[in-house]
Amino acid sequence: MPYDGRFAGDPLQVLNAVFGHPGFRGRQEEVVRHVAGGGSGLVLMPTGGGKSLCYQVPALCRDGVGVVVSPLIALMEDQVAALRQQGVAAAALHSDLPEGEARGVFRDLHDGTLKLLYVSPERLLLESMLNRLEQLPVALFAIDEAHCVSQWGHHFRPEYRGLGVLSERFGRTPRLALTATADARTVEDIRAQLGLRDDPVFRGGFDRPNIRIEAAPRESERAQLRALLKEQAGTPGAGIVYCGTRARTEKTAEALRADGFDALAFHAGMDAEAKRDAHRRFARGDEVIMCATIAFGMGIDRPDVRWVCHLDLPRSPESWYQEIGRAGRDGLPARALLLYGANDIALARHRIEESPAAPEQKRIERQRLDAMTAIAEAPACRRKLLLRCFGEDTESENCGNCDVCHAPPKLFDGTVAAQKLLSAAYRTGQRFGVLHLVDVLRGRLTEKVAQFSHDRLPTFGIGKDEPDGFWRSVARQLVAQGALDVAVENHGEVVLAEEARPILKGERKVMLREEIAKPAGPKARVTPAASGDPLFEKLREWRRTEAQGQAVPPYVIFHDKTLAEIAAAKPRTLDQLAAINGVGGSKLQRYGAAVLRVIAA
Numbered sequence: 001m002p003y004d005g006r007f008a009g010d011p012l013q014v015l016n017a018v019f020g021h022p023g024f025r026g027r028q029e030e031v032v033r034h035v036a037g038g039g040s041g042l043v044l045m046p047t048g049g050g051k052s053l054c055y056q057v058p059a060l061c062r063d064g065v066g067v068v069v070s071p072l073i074a075l076m077e078d079q080v081a082a083l084r085q086q087g088v089a090a091a092a093l094h095s096d097l098p099e100g101e102a103r104g105v106f107r108d109l110h111d112g113t114l115k116l117l118y119v120s121p122e123r124l125l126l127e128s129m130l131n132r133l134e135q136l137p138v139a140l141f142a143i144d145e146a147h148c149v150s151q152w153g154h155h156f157r158p159e160y161r162g163l164g165v166l167s168e169r170f171g172r173t174p175r176l177a178l179t180a181t182a183d184a185r186t187v188e189d190i191r192a193q194l195g196l197r198d199d200p201v202f203r204g205g206f207d208r209p210n211i212r213i214e215a216a217p218r219e220s221e222r223a224q225l226r227a228l229l230k231e232q233a234g235t236p237g238a239g240i241v242y243c244g245t246r247a248r249t250e251k252t253a254e255a256l257r258a259d260g261f262d263a264l265a266f267h268a269g270m271d272a273e274a275k276r277d278a279h280r281r282f283a284r285g286d287e288v289i290m291c292a293t294i295a296f297g298m299g300i301d302r303p304d305v306r307w308v309c310h311l312d313l314p315r316s317p318e319s320w321y322q323e324i325g326r327a328g329r330d331g332l333p334a335r336a337l338l339l340y341g342a343n344d345i346a347l348a349r350h351r352i353e354e355s356p357a358a359p360e361q362k363r364i365e366r367q368r369l370d371a372m373t374a375i376a377e378a379p380a381c382r383r384k385l386l387l388r389c390f391g392e393d394t395e396s397e398n399c400g401n402c403d404v405c406h407a408p409p410k411l412f413d414g415t416v417a418a419q420k421l422l423s424a425a426y427r428t429g430q431r432f433g434v435l436h437l438v439d440v441l442r443g444r445l446t447e448k449v450a451q452f453s454h455d456r457l458p459t460f461g462i463g464k465d466e467p468d469g470f471w472r473s474v475a476r477q478l479v480a481q482g483a484l485d486v487a488v489e490n491h492g493e494v495v496l497a498e499e500a501r502p503i504l505k506g507e508r509k510v511m512l513r514e515e516i517a518k519p520a521g522p523k524a525r526v527t528p529a530a531s532g533d534p535l536f537e538k539l540r541e542w543r544r545t546e547a548q549g550q551a552v553p554p555y556v557i558f559h560d561k562t563l564a565e566i567a568a569a570k571p572r573t574l575d576q577l578a579a580i581n582g583v584g585g586s587k588l589q590r591y592g593a594a595v596l597r598v599i600a601a
Contacts, residue, residue, distance in 0.1 A: 064137030087586030167195025
């Protein structure tokens with residue numbers, strides 16, 4: 001049943017009749033009524049927080065077409081498919097659209113039948129496109145992934161900078177910028193670039209309490225990844241493994257396939273068709289593991305990503321937050337695991353220093369890296385530290401859903417241990433890696449130790465009472481604290497940094513974390529209805545068949561969360577089914593009878 005504009009004056013009725021939601025969440029209603037009344041602004045909401053409704057509902061409440069600027073073709077297509085399922089006339093204009101289909105979109109645009117048009121920034125900024133829109137009633141402009149506008153943002157896209165022209169040429173049309181990740185500096189840059197300095201900022205809070213946050217030193221990444229997958233076994237949905245290099249994505253996918261998992265690689269260097277196939281499988285709802293660089297992910301709309309694992313340290317809390325935010329968009333339990341090593345920290349520091357960026361940009365990047373390192377090495381709640389990066393302080397000291405809160409690490413006075421390791425690095429000439437220094441400290445007469453006469457040093461054997469893992473941990477924590485550096489551009493030699501001097505002189509106390517095996521904590525699972533309930537599985541099977549027939553992702557028909565609620569409630573009539581969150585008028589008419597037949601069977 002196409003949306004016919006019957007409730008155009010009432011956002012709440014539009015939300016209920018079209019999208020099937022009984023009410024708004026958080027600050028959604030405040031934003032929707034502000035924009036529906038002709039106002040502009042900036043929306044900061046977490047991934048999965050319902051940003052799209054903030055412009056979709058007012059677009060249906062106002063005269064004309066809502067124009068949505070989006071950076072990715074796949075994201076546009078997913079959003080359009082989902083809206084059409086809701087009975088909303090939506091379309092996308094992008095470079096992959098065949099010429100005949102593009103003409104059809106322009107025809108619908110001029111006929112006034114389109115309510116939402118998704119377009120890339122490059123396409124929108126064509127003079128011909130701007131002229132065309134100036135001749136039409138435009139309900140609003142929505143700029144999604146607005147952090148791409150800012151030079152301080154972690155995904156800066158130069159073509160987004162030109163969107164400031166909208167304030168000049170469409171000054172009376174509401175403009176809404178939306179992002180899930182922006183620190184204070186990025187927020188002000190977005191407002192300046194888009195002409196929104198006099199308009200309100202709507203902050204919806206950044207906490208994603210359903211995501212369990214974990215971090216651990218990378219000791220044996222394959223074994224650690226296997227452990228995560230074993231804990232997730234039986235939980236329906238997909239997973240993402242983020243890798244620092246293209247080669248690593250392929251190696252990781254290959255290893256997972258050897259272990260019997262359906263794993264795909266994705267990176268910018270792949271053949272275009274191979275990338276499309278991988279993305280298509282992920283988007284259509286296959287229960288796959290995507291091993292990818294950060295080239296994959298912006299705008300992922302799939303709600304049932306159950307876990308995200310990073311095999312390398314992200315460059316900033318903002319980028320990490322956005323990447324882990326791709327898990328648990330349906331609000332159900334999800335996990336985020338970060339594995340990292342001392343070399344990650346050192347390599348990131350070197351890349352910043354060697355970049356052609358201006359000194360101020362380098363200073364900011366160093367601050368972001370330090371914040372990310374602090375989260376990884378945190379002796380206290382990781383979520384609290386992460387939220388603080390976005391200017392959000394929580395009242396509780398314990399979030400209850402991160403590994404540190406489940407098993408707080410013990411701190412000890414590691415000053416003497418730090419002095420021993422720093423002395424070993426200094427006396428061996430700062431020409432050797434961590435493994436060799438551990439051999440010296442443990443008193444092992446290896447071939448290399450004998451070759452360089454390091455068995456004659458006063459540091460030889462002074463650490464024999466502690467195991468290898470202890471000394472590797474000390475080295476990693478000293479790198480994190482800035483007392484050691486790793487010459488990543490050579491052979492990984494450990495060298496002393498400026499912070500080492502006061503430690504060696506006894507002027508600075510060094511507190512270190514005890515590295516203990518942490519319990520995994522409660523397993524992240526979906527709702528009871530989604531844990532082996534035969535009706536839930538039958539509904540998913542019906543949805544899969546229906547989605548294949550329409551060539552759309554299963555989640556645009558119904559989310560798992562909606563199917564779980566249907567399985568729990570077991571509605572017997574269309575009216576009872578309509579009361580389920582996520583069942584709007586169009587979907588009720590299109591699928592209601594079929595869903596009731598599945599329940600009855």
